Amino acid sequence: MAGEPSLTFRVDGARFAIPAASVREVARVPRLTRVPHAPASLIGIGNFRGAVLPVLSFATLLARPRGDEARILLVEDGDPVGIAVDSVEGIAGEADVAAEPVALAPLIAASFARAAGRRGARGGLAAAQVTERRDQIPLLVFAVGGQEFALPLGAVEEVLRLPRDVTLLPQAEAAVVGSIALRDTVLPLLSLATLLALPGAAAGARAPVIVVRIGAHRFGLVVDAMRAVERVPESGVDAVPAVFNRGGAEARIQAICRLDGGRRLVSVLAVDHLLSDALTARLLQSSEEKPVVANARDEPAEQFLLFRVGDGEFGLPVAAIEDVVQVPETLTRLPKAPAFVQGVMNLRGAVVPVVDQVRRFSGVAARGAKRRVIVVRLGAMRVGFTVDAAPEVLRVPVSALRNAPELGGAETRVFERVANFADDQRIVLIVSPRELLDRTEQDMLAAFGPEGAVVQP
Numbered sequence: 001m002a003g004e005p006s007l008t009f010r011v012d013g014a015r016f017a018i019p020a021a022s023v024r025e026v027a028r029v030p031r032l033t034r035v036p037h038a039p040a041s042l043i044g045i046g047n048f049r050g051a052v053l054p055v056l057s058f059a060t061l062l063a064r065p066r067g068d069e070a071r072i073l074l075v076e077d078g079d080p081v082g083i084a085v086d087s088v089e090g091i092a093g094e095a096d097v098a099a100e101p102v103a104l105a106p107l108i109a110a111s112f113a114r115a116a117g118r119r120g121a122r123g124g125l126a127a128a129q130v131t132e133r134r135d136q137i138p139l140l141v142f143a144v145g146g147q148e149f150a151l152p153l154g155a156v157e158e159v160l161r162l163p164r165d166v167t168l169l170p171q172a173e174a175a176v177v178g179s180i181a182l183r184d185t186v187l188p189l190l191s192l193a194t195l196l197a198l199p200g201a202a203a204g205a206r207a208p209v210i211v212v213r214i215g216a217h218r219f220g221l222v223v224d225a226m227r228a229v230e231r232v233p234e235s236g237v238d239a240v241p242a243v244f245n246r247g248g249a250e251a252r253i254q255a256i257c258r259l260d261g262g263r264r265l266v267s268v269l270a271v272d273h274l275l276s277d278a279l280t281a282r283l284l285q286s287s288e289e290k291p292v293v294a295n296a297r298d299e300p301a302e303q304f305l306l307f308r309v310g311d312g313e314f315g316l317p318v319a320a321i322e323d324v325v326q327v328p329e330t331l332t333r334l335p336k337a338p339a340f341v342q343g344v345m346n347l348r349g350a351v352v353p354v355v356d357q358v359r360r361f362s363g364v365a366a367r368g369a370k371r372r373v374i375v376v377r378l379g380a381m382r383v384g385f386t387v388d389a390a391p392e393v394l395r396v397p398v399s400a401l402r403n404a405p406e407l408g409g410a411e412t413r414v415f416e417r418v419a420n421f422a423d424d425q426r427i428v429l430i431v432s433p434r435e436l437l438d439r440t441e442q443d444m445l446a447a448f449g450p451e452g453a454v455v456q457p
């Protein structure tokens with residue numbers, strides 16, 4: 001390193017130096033997203049001026065104890081990467097004999113067990129490998145006033161939780177809950193129970209909000225509880241009986257959906273008929289909503305179901321999901337089932353094996369009513385995966401999606417992309433459906449029994 005400028009920094013009380021030319025920037029530690037099963041040195045991925053980069057602990061690379069890592073060196077020595085250090089001293093014009101020179105590339109290569117061919121596996125969208133079931137209608141099912149309703153999934157932009165801070169609108173109508181800031185707009189919030197003249201629970205701090213677009217504007221519909229994402233055969237959706245069309249309120253229902261063999265009837269709402277023109281105009285005037293960019297809706301986007309395992313948040317393409325249901329009170333264990341299968345559940349008469357994803361995502365198993373089973377079709381099989389919660393559906397512009405940076409060995413292949421929400425410094429790891437089970441597990445499940453076997457009543 002003699003004769004060239006070097007950047008010196010401290011870790012665990014010791015001084016080190018690397019070529020200054022390899023350092024693009026020195027930054028503060030951003031909000032980091034943890035990557036399950038990553039090498040020990042990879043402490044997370046972060047957003048640096050719109051770029052998603054892996055961040056490694058320099059102390060861990062050298063097998064030293066980690067201290068107060070307050071600075072990140074953005075290094076371009078091969079693939080861009082962030083290196084977390086305790087402090088940065090400065091740039092010296094010549095080699096600093098008191099600082100130990102370090103070659104980063106060999107340290108990083110030794111820490112990462114790079115998976116052969118992983119780069120070549122990227123590039124295509126995970127959803128491209130999902131076969132669309134054109135004879136099925138995807139619906140988002142939720143509860144309002146003790147009844148179940150649904151919206152076509154294509155009419156839903158996202159699902160979020162009602163924040164604690166809601167701005168009340170002056171002289172608002174009974175259906176108006178208030179407004180919140182949502183990225184580039186002020187989002188009016190409406191009580192769907194009031195719109196439908198139903199008794200509804202008081203809007204709590206964690207009430208679900210379904211964001212829909214009516215005309216050129218977005219509104220948030222506050223509901224009592226989320227139920228599931230259901231894919232319903234076209235034969236299971238009936239036209240509204242003629243008697244329902246006699247009143248304006250009833251016209252808000254566009255179809256009746258039969259679930260669980262006809263034992264559950266769910267009313268499918270017509271988004272465009274939920275609000276009158278007069279109410280829409282008053283809401284927009286009161287909320288002073290910023291104009292919506294004309295082509296914002298036309299920007300290519302994908303929908304993802306966000307779920308949690310432990311303290312981690314992940315996303316799965318909605319196109320890959322067949323159902324999202326509550327974890328049954330009991331799962332039936334069958335003889336000779338693979339050890340990784342928690343049991344099987346009865347999903348509308350079919351046997352579906354259920355796999356716990358806690359080990360895959362390095363979480364701690366949770367308990368309670370929020371646990372969900374996400375049912376995904378992998379080739380010819382349907383498999384359920386238990387997660388701690390599945391609270392949101394997000395519509396993510398393609399411009400916010402990135403290929404995941406190199407994250408380590410085979411266990412991290414499940415994370416193929418990231419959704420980079422720069423506004424709130426939030427990064428969500430996107431799961432590749434085809435990697436939820438490795439090849440051995442898929443073969444064991446296939447040998448376990450035919451998919452879709454009917455449960456005898």
